[in-house]
Amino acid sequence: MKVLPRRRRAVLINSVLGVVVLAGAGGAYAAVHDDGGGSSAAVGARVATVTRTTVLATVSGSGSLASPSDAGVDFTTGGTLTQVNVKPGDKVKKGQVLARVDPTDANATLQQDEASLTAAEANLTKVEEGELPASSGNSGSSGAGGGTGAVAPTPTPTPTPTVDPAQLAQAQAQLTQAQNAVDAARRAVDGCVLKAPVAGTVASVAAEAGDTVTGTNGNGSGASGGSGSSSSGAASTTSSGTAPTGFVVLTNPAGMQVKADFSESDALKIKAGQAATVTLNAEPGTVLNAKVLSISSLPVSSGSSSGGSGSGSGSAVQYAATLGITSDTSDLRTGLSASIQVTTAQAADALSVPTAAVSGTGAARTVLVVGKDGSTTRTSVTVGVEGDSADQITAGLTEGQQVQIPQVASAGNGGFPSGAFPGGIGTGGIGTGGSRFGGTSGGFRTGGLGGGGGRG
Template identity: 35%
Template structure:
């Protein structure tokens, strides 16, 4: 049997070269697809830290707003046109001090009419008594007339607005010549004053009053805590309040109230918390924003270690102890888990070194189409190094035909 050799040995050579190139391209592709491709790779590292004897602290944080601990809303009891305003925003006032007045003319006319009706009712009662007839109806008329007089007298008094508590005027909602609605009361909160001429300590309207008064010597903070953090809060827990607008200013405070029900906004539940400041810092104003850190747990003079050094599986906690270059996995018992450190109640002594494992990520370079050079395979533009198989021609890479 005769073997016929090809008259074109260059074709055989080029075919072999093509196979080699394909195999090499696949290898390069696998290499770059696993490590290049613009992805990230996790890089693990270790360091050792020493167990220390000290304090472990657990805290929760939230943003808050400064507000007065005692406020009052003062409103006229009687409607009318404002004829006088005796104070301005920022003025300090005493309880019972006259703040403003409305025109009393209509209220005085009502009082005069009520007094006339009372006189007439008394005359009718006298006539009934003189005639020896039943005086029941006449007596009822006198009683009703007297009540009307009492109401009318209150209406006249209600044309003068007085301060229901001592404090600072924080807002005035009207001007001289404007109309003031008569709500019949003023409202106060957190220790606000009782009735002082033009108002009382209860509210009959949800709207703000003609004037707002606040005790600026007693400040508190209102903050909203996430529901998971709110479950850890209790009254009398200590906190630190830091002012955003007052550089370097912070003040101690205590939790004084926690809302029993939460508020939902955008599917997020928060609970309102009130904190009383131990002292009002210089420059503190109502409405300023603050950061609140509440201490929910603290253990002093305990063995503590970086929380990242502890491995927990179920109820079992372990650390890797390093002594004389030798690593040992040791079971420990833990106590309070703080913000960055955890209390060790047994299994570890102060000064012993433990391993902390850290993981970082690194980004690989982004390769166009998975290979350097911009093409599908190394070369920069063709399918296999510039041409279809090597150079630029259909097969041989030289541009020739067969």
């Protein structure tokens, strides 16, 4: 029998021992982490107690505050400013006069249009009372045989008024046109006075007395036009994240709202009426209560976000929700950025465990119940509300039981708790200086089983 050289024999023995050690370590690891019932609790694993609490599920978004009562108002009739009655910071009431422009041109136009209306009314009356020329009657004739008897008088025909349908239609159209012109001229006169459409605080005033302004009808003289604008001027309200503009801008925190963007998956969970909290980014300690008013069925257009980063970026699809602030809004300002949390599900006084303790998906949910002797038993449970940090347990557990929270292996330890291969190859691992299988010797490279390792 051929005897192997001493060096090759030592290498072969080391190889066999390495394989045996690895196999034993793997078996020990599997035994410790066996999911079957009756296994012992993992060393160092966290344990939680089944308790009763309120389980909340929320989704987050971001946006900015805006009030539907904010308004920017403009003159409907342009001209030279004769009065500016307010300045920034003033409190005004609805209907209060804010400013005036010179009404001279507007009044002159109104007088001309009223004269045209009077003429149109007279013309229509003439057409309605029109008549054709009367026909002449026949002269009397002598009696038969040239007698000298009395001759019967011939009656004079009564003229019958005749109305020309074409003339009537034309006169009626002229009257309608003249009336519309008068209505527009009266609105132009009213538009020389700017009134507050809502109560609020004056945020800005664009000009002062003596300046010239252009009305929303586009005519600096305000002589004609008008599109139904009231004497309070043309008012434009604000949308979330957009400040109103106008000759005078009014702000009012009453009815303050916030429009927030949510990721597509979160948006599907949001419904009108759900409770929410709003945290001001400028004042992290200020938390306001709110309620969802609506959720848009259309995605937010690229670049038209309400100011927050939402739950995603780039090409991620987001949907905007509008929420009404239910807390006191008297000190709030339009445009403040905020973070929003909407409560999408809630379970009060519910049995719960930390979310990390629950394994599986759908109906196949389990937890590791820790016994008094420290052993663990995998138990099926039914999950209700899946909260942010805890899950509601509706079946499978009782209050006071303990469950194990599995340890999550970090990316830097090879997937094993404590960073070492389970079963106990100690410090130094297999070989020193990067020992590995293979090599020219046909076995472990120099170093063999690392020194100082030992079994765990």
